[in-house]
Amino acid sequence: MSGCIELTREGLLAVVTLSNPAKFNAMSRSMWRQLREVFLALQAEADLRVVLVRGEAGNFCAGGDIAEYESFRFERDSLRAFHEEEVWGGLEAMLACDIPLLAQIEGNCMGAGVEIASCCDLRLASKDARFGAPIAKLGFPMAPREAALVAAALGESTARQMLLAAQVLQAPVLAERGFLHHLLPPDELASACLDLAQAMASLAPQAARMNKRTLRQWRQQGEAALPALVAQSYDYADSPEHREGIAAFMAKRPPVFP
Amino acid sequence: MSGCIELTREGLLAVVTLSNPAKFNAMSRSMWRQLREVFLALQAEADLRVVLVRGEAGNFCAGGDIAEYESFRFERDSLRAFHEEEVWGGLEAMLACDIPLLAQIEGNCMGAGVEIASCCDLRLASKDARFGAPIAKLGFPMAPREAALVAAALGESTARQMLLAAQVLQAPVLAERGFLHHLLPPDELASACLDLAQAMASLAPQAARMNKRTLRQWRQQGEAALPALVAQSYDYADSPEHREGIAAFMAKRPPVFP
Amino acid sequence: MSGCIELTREGLLAVVTLSNPAKFNAMSRSMWRQLREVFLALQAEADLRVVLVRGEAGNFCAGGDIAEYESFRFERDSLRAFHEEEVWGGLEAMLACDIPLLAQIEGNCMGAGVEIASCCDLRLASKDARFGAPIAKLGFPMAPREAALVAAALGESTARQMLLAAQVLQAPVLAERGFLHHLLPPDELASACLDLAQAMASLAPQAARMNKRTLRQWRQQGEAALPALVAQSYDYADSPEHREGIAAFMAKRPPVFP
Numbered sequence: 001m002s003g004c005i006e007l008t009r010e011g012l013l014a015v016v017t018l019s020n021p022a023k024f025n026a027m028s029r030s031m032w033r034q035l036r037e038v039f040l041a042l043q044a045e046a047d048l049r050v051v052l053v054r055g056e057a058g059n060f061c062a063g064g065d066i067a068e069y070e071s072f073r074f075e076r077d078s079l080r081a082f083h084e085e086e087v088w089g090g091l092e093a094m095l096a097c098d099i100p101l102l103a104q105i106e107g108n109c110m111g112a113g114v115e116i117a118s119c120c121d122l123r124l125a126s127k128d129a130r131f132g133a134p135i136a137k138l139g140f141p142m143a144p145r146e147a148a149l150v151a152a153a154l155g156e157s158t159a160r161q162m163l164l165a166a167q168v169l170q171a172p173v174l175a176e177r178g179f180l181h182h183l184l185p186p187d188e189l190a191s192a193c194l195d196l197a198q199a200m201a202s203l204a205p206q207a208a209r210m211n212k213r214t215l216r217q218w219r220q221q222g223e224a225a226l227p228a229l230v231a232q233s234y235d236y237a238d239s240p241e242h243r244e245g246i247a248a249f250m251a252k253r254p255p256v257f258p
Numbered sequence: 259m260s261g262c263i264e265l266t267r268e269g270l271l272a273v274v275t276l277s278n279p280a281k282f283n284a285m286s287r288s289m290w291r292q293l294r295e296v297f298l299a300l301q302a303e304a305d306l307r308v309v310l311v312r313g314e315a316g317n318f319c320a321g322g323d324i325a326e327y328e329s330f331r332f333e334r335d336s337l338r339a340f341h342e343e344e345v346w347g348g349l350e351a352m353l354a355c356d357i358p359l360l361a362q363i364e365g366n367c368m369g370a371g372v373e374i375a376s377c378c379d380l381r382l383a384s385k386d387a388r389f390g391a392p393i394a395k396l397g398f399p400m401a402p403r404e405a406a407l408v409a410a411a412l413g414e415s416t417a418r419q420m421l422l423a424a425q426v427l428q429a430p431v432l433a434e435r436g437f438l439h440h441l442l443p444p445d446e447l448a449s450a451c452l453d454l455a456q457a458m459a460s461l462a463p464q465a466a467r468m469n470k471r472t473l474r475q476w477r478q479q480g481e482a483a484l485p486a487l488v489a490q491s492y493d494y495a496d497s498p499e500h501r502e503g504i505a506a507f508m509a510k511r512p513p514v515f516p
Numbered sequence: 517m518s519g520c521i522e523l524t525r526e527g528l529l530a531v532v533t534l535s536n537p538a539k540f541n542a543m544s545r546s547m548w549r550q551l552r553e554v555f556l557a558l559q560a561e562a563d564l565r566v567v568l569v570r571g572e573a574g575n576f577c578a579g580g581d582i583a584e585y586e587s588f589r590f591e592r593d594s595l596r597a598f599h600e601e602e603v604w605g606g607l608e609a610m611l612a613c614d615i616p617l618l619a620q621i622e623g624n625c626m627g628a629g630v631e632i633a634s635c636c637d638l639r640l641a642s643k644d645a646r647f648g649a650p651i652a653k654l655g656f657p658m659a660p661r662e663a664a665l666v667a668a669a670l671g672e673s674t675a676r677q678m679l680l681a682a683q684v685l686q687a688p689v690l691a692e693r694g695f696l697h698h699l700l701p702p703d704e705l706a707s708a709c710l711d712l713a714q715a716m717a718s719l720a721p722q723a724a725r726m727n728k729r730t731l732r733q734w735r736q737q738g739e740a741a742l743p744a745l746v747a748q749s750y751d752y753a754d755s756p757e758h759r760e761g762i763a764a765f766m767a768k769r770p771p772v773f774p
Contacts, residue, residue, distance in 0.1 A: 069762050076753040084746065100422045121418040136719035137771060139761020140752065141726035144745035148734045153415065156731060157669065157694050160637040163727045164616045165716050167697075177694040178415050178435040181425075200423050203394035210399035211421045215414060218406045220739045223478045229402035230342065236398065237334040245397020246327050255395060358680040379676040411673065436673050436693040439683075458681050461652035468657035469679045473672060476664045481736045487660035488600065494656065495592040503655020504585050513653060 002065065003027070005034040006056075007041075012049035012201040014042055017056055018116070024062030025055040027090075027112040029072075029082065031065075035090035035116075043097045049201035049208075051097070052193055053120055054104040060129070061113030066138070073140075083143040087112070091149065094119035095216065098209035100200055104193040105129050105171075106186060114162070115146050118153035121212070122200075123179065124193050125171045126186040131179075134166035152219055154179050204257050206241050260323065261285070263292040264314075265299075270307035270459040272300055275314055276374070282320035283313040285348075285370040287330075287340065289323075293348035293374075301355045307459035307466075309355070310451055311378055312362040318387070319371030324396070331398075341401040345370070349407060352377035353474065356467035358458055362451040363387050363429075364444060372420070373404050376411035379470070380458075381437065382451050383429045384444045389437075392424035410477055412437050462515050464499050518581065519543070521550040522572075523557075528565035528717040530558055533572055534632070540578030541571040543606075543628040545588075545598065547581075551606035551632075559613045565717040565724075567613070568709055569636055570620040576645070577629030582654070589656075599659040603628070607665060610635035611732065614725035616716055620709040621645050621687075622702060630678070631662050634669035637728070638716075639695065640709050641687045642702045647695075650682035668735055670695050720773050722757050 003020025016038055018025040027035075042051055055061050072078040094101065094116065103120035105113075109131045117123055133150065135142060142150065142163055151159040158177055161167050174180045184192045200208075210233070217225035236242050240258050248255035261278025274296055276283040285293075300309055313319050330336040352359065352374065361378035363371075367389045375381055391408065393400060400408065400421055409417040416435055419425050432438045442450045458466075468491070475483035494500050498516050506513035519536025532554055534541040543551075558567055571577050588594040610617065610632065619636035621629075625647045633639055649666065651658060658666065658679055667675040674693055677683050690696045700708045716724075726749070733741035752758050756774050764771035 066762065066765055070766070073762065074754050074759060076750045079753040080750040083750070121422045136723050136727075137761065138765055139720040139723060139755075139758045139771060139773065141723040141730070141749075144730045144734075144742050144749055147727065147730045148739060148742060151731060151734060155694050156735065157639075157697070160727075160731065161697050163731075164637045164719075164724055165697075165712060166719055176434050176692050178413050181415070181419050181423075196423060203422075203424055204397040207394050207397060207399040208422055211394075211405065211418075214399070214402045214405045215409060215418065215421075218402075218409060219414065222480055222738055223406060226402050226406060233399075233402055234334045234338040234341070237337040238332050239397075242397045243332060245395065246324065246331065249324055249396055250328070255397060257397065379680045381673075434692050436671050439673070439677050439681075454681060461680075461682055462655040465652050465655060465657040466680055469652075469663065472657070472660045472663045473667060473676065473679075476660075476667060477672065480738055481664060484660050484664060491657075491660055492592045492596040492599070495595040496590050497655075500655045501590060503653065504582065504589065507582055507654055508586070513655060515655065 003031045005031055005038050007038050012047065013197050014045075014048055014051045016051060016053045018054070018061050019056040020065065021057040023065060024059040024108050025113075026062045026065040028065040029068060029086050032086040032090040036093040039090070039093035039097050042099060043093070048099055049205050050197045051099055051101045052104055052197050053101055053116065054193070055107070055113075059107030060103070060105045060109040061116060062108045063111030063113060083146070087115075087143070088145050091115055091119055091146070095149075098212050100208050100212070102193060102197055102200065104189060105180075106189055111135060114150055114154070118149050122181050122196070124182045124184060124189060124196065125175070125180045126189045127171055127183045128186060129171040130168050131162075131171070131174055132166070132168035133162040134168065136163065136166045202254070202257070204241050204245055204255070206236060206239060210236065261289045263289055263296050265296050270305065271455050272303075272306055272309045274309060274311045276312070276319050277314040278323065279315040281323060282317040282366050283371075284320045284323040286323040287326060287344050290344040290348040294351040297348070297351035297355050300357060301351070306357055307461075307463055308455045309357055309359045310362055310455050311359055311374065312451075313365070313371075317365030318361070318363045318367040319374060320366045321369030321371060341404070345373075345401070346403050349373055349377055349404065353407075356470050358466050358470070360451060360455055360458065362447060363438075364447055369393060372408055372412070376407050380439050380454070382440045382442060382447060382454065383433070383438045384447045385429055385441045386444060387429040388426050389420075389429070389432055390424070390426035391420040392426065394421065394424045460512070460515070462499050462503055462513070464494060464497060468494065519547045521547055521554050523554050528563065529713050530561075530564055530567045532567060532569045534570070534577050535572040536581065537573040539581060540575040540624050541629075542578045542581040544581040545584060545602050548602040548606040552609040555606070555609035555613050558615060559609070564615055565719075565721050566713045567615055567617045568620055568713050569617055569632065570709070571623070571629075575623030576619070576621045576625040577632060578624045579627030579629060599662070603631075603659070604661050607631055607635055607662070611665075614728050616724050616728070618709060618713055618716065620705060621696075622705055627651060630666055630670070634665050638697050638712070640698045640700060640705060640712065641691070641696045642705045643687055643699045644702060645687040646684050647678075647687070647690055648682070648684035649678040650684065652679065652682045718770070718773070720757050720761055720771070722752060722755060726752065
C-alpha cells in the first residue's frame with residue numbers, strides 16, 4: 001500500500017497532490033480511495049474557490065500501480081470492484097465537484113493520469129509533458145466509464161489513437177487539439193498555475209458551480225438535460241453575488257465576491 | 259433602448275449587421291427581439307442563399323448591454339424572461355434558419371457575440387479578433403441553453419476555459435481548435451467573406467437546407483434522430499436541383515441552380 | 517460496373533485497397549457492395565489484428581462514381597436503396613468491425629473517401645492530401661447517416677465547412693483539428709503506415725475489440741450506453757491475454773499476445 005493524496009489549503013485555494021514519487025505517482029488502490037475522500041470533503045467546503053491538482057516531484061501521474069495488479073485483476077468480481085468502486089469512485093467525486101479544478105501537468109501523464117486530468121476543467125502543461133494510455137500493452141481495455149470520460153475530454157479521435165495504437169502524445173499536439181489550455185516552459189508551469197488559480201479565485205463562486213452543473217448534465221444527457229436545468233437556473237437573480245458583479249461593473253471597480 | 263439589427267439584401271445574399279457601435283455592438287433587449295424578427299423573416303424568403311452576419315464599425319459584438327441589467331436581472335421572472343424569451347428567442351431563430359450563415363468576426367466577440375457566432379455555420383475572423391465570455395466577473399452563470407450552444411460549437415474544453423477562468427482567447431487559438439474556419443488580415447476580412455458568400459450562393463440551395471436540418475437534429479438528439487431523418491431524406495430524388503447538379507457535372511460545366 | 521475492393525493478407529495484417537484508378541478510386545455501386553462483403557469477412561477472422569485501408573495509385577478515394585448516378589439517383593426508391601443499403605451497408609460493416617482500422621490517405625480524399633476514412637480508427641495522411649465533400653455542387657445533400665458519421669469524426673464545425681461551403685481542406689488543417697493523427701511526406705507515408713500497423717498488431721487483440729465496442733456504443737447512445745457496457749466488461753479478468761500483459765510488464769519483457 002504505497003502513495004497518498006496530499007491536501008493543503010491556502011486561503012481560497014486547495015492543492016491536491018498525487019504522491020507516490022518512487023513510481024512517478026502511479027495510483028495505488030488506497031490512493032484512489034483517498035482521492036474520493038478528498039474530493040467529497042472539498043465539495044462540502046464553503047470557502048473554497050479553486051482546486052489545483054498536481055503530482056509530486058516532476059510528474060503528474062504515470063498510471064496505475066501495476067505491482068498491485070496480480071493480487072486482484074484476474075478475478076472478475078475483484079476486478080469490477082476495482083474499476084467501478086475504487087477508480088470510478090475517485091473520478092466520480094472529482095466530476096461531481098462543483099468547484100473549478102485546475103490541472104498542473106508535467107512529466108508523465110499516463111492512463112490514470114489522463115483520466116484524472118480529464119476530470120479537471122482547465123489543464124496547463126509543461127511543454128515536455130507526455131500523455132498516453134498504453135494499456136493495450138498490459139493486455140486489458142479501458143473500463144467503459146473511464147473510456148467515455150477520456151473520449152469526451154480528449155476527443156474520440158485522440159482517444160482511439162491512445163487506446164488502439166498505444167501511442168504517447170507530446171503536450172504541443174494535445175494543445176493544438178484543445179485538450180490542454182496552455183503550454184508553459186517547465187520552470188514556469190507552477191507559477192503560471194498559481195497565477196491562474198488566484199485569478200479564478202476572484203471570480204463569482206456560485207456562477208462557477210452553476211456552470212459546472214450545466215456542463216455536467218449536458219455531457220451526460222445531451223440537450224435532453226436542458227428543460228430541467230432551465231427550471232432551476234434563475235434562482236440566483238436576487239443573490240448578493242449577482243448584485244455585486246453588476247454593481248462593480250457599473251462602478252468600474254473590480255468585483256469582490258462574498 | 260439602444261442599438262438595432264440592420265438587414266440589407268444584395269441579390270441572393272442578406273447581410274445582418276449588429277449595430278450598437280457606441281457599445282461595440284453590445285446586444286440590448288430590443289436588439290435580441292429584432293434578431294428574432296429578422297431571422298424569422300429570412301427563413302421565409304425563397305430567393306435567399308446565404309446570410310452574412312457582421313458587426314458595425316470594427317467589432318462583432320462585445321456582449322450584452324449591461325447598462326440595462328439593473329432594471330430586470332435581480333428578479334427571477336424577469337431574468338428568466340430575458341434569457342428564455344429574448345436571448346434564446348433570437349438565438350433559436352438563428353439556429354432554426356435553414357439558410358447557411360456566415361459570420362464575419364473582427365474586434366471583440368464576447369458573451370452574446372460568441373453565442374451569435376456559435377449559431378453560424380462558417381466563421382471567418384480577423385487575426386486580431388478576441389473571444390471570451392467573462393461573465394464570471396459579472397457575477398452570473400451562462401444560461402443553460404446558451405451554455406449548451408457554446409459548448410457544442412467551441413468544444414466543451416474551450417467553453418470551460420471561457421466560463422470558469424473568464425479567459426479571453428485570440429483568434430489563432432480558436433482557429434487551431436476548429437471554431438474558426440479561416441483567419442484573415444484585418445483589411446482582407448470583408449472581401450474574403452464576400453467572396454465566400456458568393457461562392458456559397460452558387461451551391462445547391464435545397465441541399466444546404468437539408469444538410470442543416472440533419473446536423474441540427476443530430477446535435478439535438480444524437481443518433482436517435484437518424485430514423486426520422488432517413489424517412490424524409492430522399493424526396494429530392496426527382497428535383498430540378500438534383501438533376502441540374504448531376505447534368506452539369508457530366509457536361510463539365512458549372513451548375514446553375516434554380 | 518467499374519472498380520473493385522482488393523483484399524490481401526500478410527500475417528496479422530489485412531490490406532484493403534480501394535481500386536478504381538482511372539477515376540481516382542471513386543466508389544462504384546459494386547465497390548460499395550464489395551466493401552461490405554470484405555469487412556464482414558474480416559470481422560469473422562480470428563487471427564487478424566489490424567486492417568490497413570488505402571487507395572490504388574496515389575489517391576485514397578475521389579468520391580462516388582458519378583457516371584453511374586443518372587441511372588438510379590432520380591427515383592426515390594432506388595436513391596434510398598443506394599444510400600441506405602449499398603453505401604451504408606459498406607460503411608456499417610466497417611463501423612461494426614471490431615479490429616482496429618488504419619487509413620493510409622494520399623491524394624484525393626473526397627465525399628465517399630471522407631466517409632470511409634471516418635470509419636477508421638487512425639488516419640495517417642500525406643502532407644499534400646486533400647479532403648472535402650463538395651456534393652453541394654452536385655445538387656444533393658449528404659445522407660443523414662453519412663452526415664452523422666462524418667460530423668462525429670471531423671467535428672461538426674468542419675463538417676459544416678465541407679457541406680455548406682463545399683470547401684476542400686488541406687491535410688495540415690485536418691491534423692491541427694484532430695481528424696488526422698499523423699502527417700507524412702508523400703514518399704514516407706506507406707512505410708509509416710506499415711510500421712504503425714505492425715506496432716498495433718503486437719498489442720492485445722481482445723482489449724482492442726472491447727475498446728472499439730465501448731466507443732461505438734458511447735457514440736451511438738452517449739452515457740446511456742454505460743450500464744449495459746459495464747455489465748459485460750469484466751469477463752476478461754482471467755483471460756490469457758490479460759495475464760500475459762501483466763506478467764510481461766512485471767518481468768520487464770515485451771508481451772506476446774496469443
